[in-house]
Amino acid sequence: MSSILKIRKQELDQLVAALVARYRLFGPVDLDGTTVLREVRSADELRLGAALDEPAKTVFFPQTETLLHYDGDKVEAPAGRDKPTAILGIRPCDAKSLVLLDRVFRTGTHQDSFWQRRHEDSLVVGLGCSLPLETCFCNWMNLGPFNADGSDVMLTDIGDAYIAESCTDKGERFLKAAYKSQVQRPSDADLDKAGAVRGRARAALKPPVDVPAVKKALAGLWDSPLWDELTLECLSCAACAYLCPTCHCFDIQDEKVPGTSRGRRIRIWDTCMAALFTKEASGHNPRGSGKERMRQRIMHKFSYFVDNFGEAACVGCGRCIRMCPVSLDVRRVLERVRDEGAAKDQKSAKGVASAV
Amino acid sequence: MKAGGSEQELREAARKLLKDKKVGVVVGYARGTGELRSTPAFIRHGKDADRLIFDRTCGISLVPHLRKALKALPKGAKAAVVAKGCDGRALVQYMAEGQLKRDDVVIVGVACDGVLDPRKSDVLSDSCLRCRYPNPPVYDVFVAEPKAVGAGDEYAAVTEFEKLGPEERWGWFQTQFAKCIRCYACRNACPMCYCEECFVDQTNPLWFGKSAEQPDTAMFHIVRALHTAGRCVDCGACERACPLGVRLGLLNKRIEKEIKERFGYTAGLDPEATPALATYDEEDKQEFIL
Secondary structure (H helix, E strand, O other): OOOEEEEEHHHHHHHHHHHHHHOEEEEEEEEOOEEEEEEOOOHHHOOOOOOOOOOOHHHHOOOEEEEEEEEOOEEEOOOOOOOOEEEEEEOHHHHHHHHHHHHHHEEOOEEOHHHHHHHOOOEEEEEOOOOOOOOOOHHHHOOOOOOOOOOOEEEEEOOOEEEEEEOOHHHHHHHHHHHOOOOOOOOHHHHHHHHHHHHHHHHHOOOOOOHHHHHHHHOOOOOOOHHHHHHHHOOOOOHHHHHOOOOOOEEEEEEEOOOOOEEEEEEEEOOOOOHHHHOOOOOOOOOOOHHHHHHHHHHHHHHHHHHHHOOOOOOOOOHHHHOOOOOOOHHHHHHHHHHHHHHHHHHHHHHHHHHO | OOOOHHHHHHHHHHHHHHHOOOOOEEEEEEEOOOOOOEEEEEEOOHHHHHHOEOOOOOOOOOHHHHHHHHHHOOOOOOEEEEEOHHHHHHHHHHHHOOOOOHHHEEEEEEOOOOOEOOOOOOOEOHHHHOOOOOOOOOOOEEEOOOOOOOOOOOOHHHHHHHOOOHHHHHHHHHHHHHHOOOOOHHHHHOOOOOOOOOHHHOOOOOOOOOOOOOOHHHHHHHHHHHHOOOOOOOOOHHHHHOOOOOOOHHHHHHHHHHHHHHHOOOOOOOOOOOOHHHOOOOOOOOOOOO
């Protein structure tokens, strides 16, 4: 049985205090006009509802992470955590990305201890998406603006208050412990309002493209001139990959303090969009141009990841569209792939017919 | 946004260049996602010329795309490029630096009223607010009439910033660098960052750390600003490309002012002029050397 309660916006402090007491809390804050995820201690720091410019992965998979410090052959692990982590106010698309990343970082025999250290026992209080943007396409990826996958508690903004609903046992336990007996139950009118908000959000999304058809088409497009055309349009920067909530490639570097035996080993984000990503020690680069790199990114997200994990590595958050310096829209790329695939099928069907 | 008269003229010019086989491709702007964004378009057939637009959403510098388009063409074939004032200046600077021959490119000049800041959508970019060069200095075709040259003080924002104390100034820059995720959109969008291999991509030696922490991010931006000193044409493409709103223009503008005061040189105006940092004169001011 899930809990439903009403949290007035002016009483958000109570929720934040309950989270801060149990967790290291992250939420959306303003940094000189940009909305980023940072550690917060009080409700007035939060910028709930604004489109988050950074993906949620930064909390559990920071761009720069110290793996160890060393001095000669002495190695010291970074300090342990004192509390588990909670995130407040991320959208369902970002929440779902954490589920996908958890599969990558904790697959069978491979358990990434650095991801696990931050992610284990974490709590996500998601904020349903009342107003999808023009760049949103979560519905293409079998998700929706109020999809609960990855959230422990989901908030729905009904104007002067949030309706909070638990989505997991962990979320249920948190709400019960945080609000004990002072729970305010939403009225039927409040629930109607929340239902209307959800309905409007779903209706705002445009009809999806058949993404499985895209995967099928990709199998035959390795040598397609489509990649040449796309790389002319693309700047080959890493904005899409670094702001993607599911892109998870990284590099490891040792940084030695000059003239000493001391240093640190760091893990930093890396991306298949960068030339250096595949450059070999000999100087040879198997993905020598933007064409191969663009193809790799699309293939990985919409083909290889599906083979490995059963779902595409995309949650339709649309950050890559909104933030692309040249407005290269991944939805148009997927449509072009689908159309090329269909054209190729038609051609080969004709070939077979004429051979018969 | 509907196509105005000059947009029709632009499409006609592109169609003619392709029909007369003057160029193999016209690099221009097409509508991007939504009404407020544009995207690079590579027009190879007259029938596609109707995709071309030019309005306040056309903030991308097409010069990096022109470079790629020229490489993709058969030897000897030319490309045409739609150029605003700042883009035209970048092309002039390429000629001054020996990166482009005047004959390799057909410049389709457009007069610019300024382009939108993509993060604000109803405000012009900072670089456009101070711009004094709405028309490309050289061109082959001009669409509509050149605009009157701006007369405002292009260094007003720099002068204001200089009035702040060193801690305030450094604090402002630190806030900017704190937003940086090192995606290098600024560098890749910059017409003047044409190095085959950037200093941050060199690994032997590794000049700077790879982290997104200070001072690595600050060093990237400061060194990039120095590499574009006396070459930056203040097109603002870097600021508009930045997905997280890092404002770099002020740093470049301050350096531009220094170059102008010391050497009387402004980048991107004269293809025959020797770039300020490519020459030495015994009379150069050197009072800063103790």
